[in-house]
Amino acid sequence: MKNALTHRTLYTALLKLYPCRYRQAFGAQMQQTFLDQYQDIVSAEGKVGLAFWWATLCDEVPNIIGQRVTAWKEERRLLPPHVATHTQKGRSESMSETILATGIPGLKRFATGKVRDVYELGDALLLVTTDRISAFDSVMSNGIPDKGRVLTQLSAYWFQQMRGQVASHFLTTDDQTVLQWLTDAGVTVTDELEAVLAGRCMVGRKTQALPLECVVRGYLTGSLWNDYVAAGGESRPVTLHGIRLPAGLRECERLPEPIFTPATKAETGHDINIGMAEAAQIIGEETAERLAALSIAIYKAAVERARQNGIIIADTKFEFGTGSDGELIWIDEALTPDSSRFWDADSYQPGRSQPSYDKQFVRDWLESSGWSKEPPAPVLPPDIVDRTSEKYREAYRRLAGQSLLCVS
Secondary structure, X not given: OHHXXXXXXXXXXXXXXXXXXXXHHHHHHHHXXXXXXXXXXXXXXXXXXXXXXXXXXXXXXXXXXXHHHHHHHHHHHOOOHHHOOOOOOOOOOOOOOOOXXXXXXXXXXXXXXXXXXXXXXXXXEEEEEOOOOEEXXXXXXXXXXXXXXXXXXXXXHHHHHOOOOOOEOEEEOOHHHHHHHXXXXXXXXXXXXXXXXXXXXXXXXXXXXXXXXXXXXXXOOHHHHHHHHHOOOOOOOEEEOOEEEXXXXXXXXXXXXXXXOOEEXXXXXXXXXXOHHHHHHHHOHHXXXXXXXXXXXXXXXXXXXXXXXXXXXXXXXXXXXXXXXXXXXXXXXXXXXXXXXXXXXXXXXXXXXXXXXXXXXXXXXXXXXXOOOOOOOOOOOHHHHHHHHHHHHHHHHHHHOOOOOOOO
């Protein structure tokens, strides 16, 4: 028994080094393989020797897991269609269920956004981030596996990284703490509900949300590049959204300084880029100036952190609310692949579009698909779904410095 416990403890620790979809798919089989392979290496006292640890960590376990992954992929390739684990039309094979909608009996729904389902939780809000993905003002009919977990856990990472610089609505993303909140609110927590919510929930304090998207741009890309070209910026200086930009900048070139380009928040349809003058008319001049300064400060701090991990944050979008004392509070999400453009620093080259770890990959495919950008949106092909999911997970891994939290 002591030997088996030692084995299982090491097995659990080592297997966490591998993608959670593989762990979920063959965890039981791998544990038995692990136990069988190394039964003879444990000493009589039940302690693990250095040779066992070294071989396990550096050679044998990776080899065994690699073999099992290959076999497991082949097994799934040969499965008949009705046996595959996907649960939505057009979705590729995936090792985790894709969540497109939620419902929590006993909780009042506060709002339903393009991606998040938000519920009342006393003096707080429960934000459940689904795997829905939107582009060009339309929500796709199929989602992206693990997307909600990436957005939730990456937001939690940034809120905590920046807590000394800016107040946020973040209270917790710990699953057990969230479930306790639900239980205290009178919700019956079933195994099914727990599985749906795992890894994708954040409890945040309530604020009075401000009706602006706070966009900070450090590079000339996206709609700003389109506006720049349309205004003749390639040959002469131009003023966009009240900001003077020099002539001759190239696509994706770094701007002299990050700029603040707010946008109106639209419940439906496209957000509209505005200037500081228009923002001041909506929320007041003082608040607009505070938002601009705070947004740029967060962006600059995040850029430095991300650059250490080989990621360029080209631009991002923040949302803020106010507390009862008028304090500005960072809400919603934080520097995610949905709200930001993430580029690989090593392959960055101005004058062209950049490989990215964000939603731009889906936008690019939609642009090339011939879609009119009017509902209904086309179903995303399996390879686009899979590659987007990998990009989101890679963004989390590189920015947070760890693999996405696995949930069973």
